[in-house]
Amino acid sequence: MIVSGDLQCLKEIALLGGLKGPVFVSSQSLAGALQVSQQTASRRLQALERQRFLSRSVNPDGQYITITKGGEEALRQEYASYCRVFATDRQEFLLQGSVISGLGEGRYYMSLRPYVEQFAEKIGFEPYPGTLNLRLEAASVGVRKRLDQLAWVPIRGFMAEGRTFGDARCLPCRIAGIPCGIVVPGRSHYPDDIIELIAPVSLREALGVTDNDGVTVEVAP
């Protein structure tokens, strides 16, 4: 097991080209890059050599360093860890739920021009006047929560007819290839297990579904 300080040193040499061939380095310059003393850099190199992560030819005016197969292996392992951390960006989320009846509010809001225009501009389609409400499976509720980390599109509220229409946010997604959006009203705390969807068409018609039918929503950030 390589210690993190040594690994950091090995990475620095790799950045200088130590994987492709010998690089000329002084313990002084390496110390600068690692923000440690020259002595510590020197000791790190000795340690890495002893563990056979690199090989050196030490000269009176510097040294030529090459990273060995073993060293490359150690670096690749670390690289793989970071890939796993950030590969989640391309991860796909699937939500499973069943159709329920809403209160008809969706239809009202989706007919208001200021909202419609924002959706058209920001999401890429004019929403059909009406929303599809889904009750999520228990297993999907956790997934739903993770969606909050993604890049939702903000929808601004407005004033009209003497009242205030609040902010909202929308997350683009797909159902059976149809572009949709999960819409969440701004402040009101929505139940965890209910989502409301907009689409350019009537989803009930396009999918041929009615109350209690199962639906899968795909979110691919």
Add this chain to the structure above:
Amino acid sequence: MIVSGDLQCLKEIALLGGLKGPVFVSSQSLAGALQVSQQTASRRLQALERQRFLSRSVNPDGQYITITKGGEEALRQEYASYCRVFATDRQEFLLQGSVISGLGEGRYYMSLRPYVEQFAEKIGFEPYPGTLNLRLEAASVGVRKRLDQLAWVPIRGFMAEGRTFGDARCLPCRIAGIPCGIVVPGRSHYPDDIIELIAPVSLREALGVTDNDGVTVEVAP
């Protein structure tokens, strides 16, 4: 500057999902993963919290940990290093955005000789005094983040007229064949969806664009 031991700890939490949301961890289990004592793991968490790389809610039976923006940035920086080490395939990135008005600061900075000379030397052109600001499409914001893994050209700050002008970095790119550069001020936390561009000519004139017009930026490392 985050020390390597702390970074290793932060990475471990990221692997457990600390970037997506709170993860439940005990210092004991973390200690096992890091091959250190429970006390050391606990100390690492305190250090990371103090440096605002993560936030915690500590309970009598464990703790919920979330990695902050700052922590994610530190991890991405490390990831970027490894990407540079192992980058083999050259891929092209396309950013789509629309022209917005800046605050006129770009014009000021791009008229300062120490900056101008560095751009001329390192990027290959003298920047026109003024920058083009773009608001990125939602879909391009993710692409923008990935650009951080490429090899940006560092621009050093300087002192003049009794004040300090900060570091910056620049990534060469093209718009409609015109060589450009994306410029990001050193430390200041820039909005994710805004980029600032320099070019040897006035981009507004050369492209014939004005506010809200769409522009495509090509980055080919």
Add this chain to the structure above:
DNA sequence: ATTACTAGTAGACGAGTAA
């Protein structure tokens, strides 16, 4: 210039333990 030894020491470590 270099590398890397010795010496002295700051600080990181794990053990024990309280809350």
Add this chain to the structure above:
DNA sequence: TTTACTCGTCTACTAGTAA
């Protein structure tokens, strides 16, 4: 069970310096 404190040990650091 937890977290995280104190404490004693010893590692790992920097400074000085030889080759």
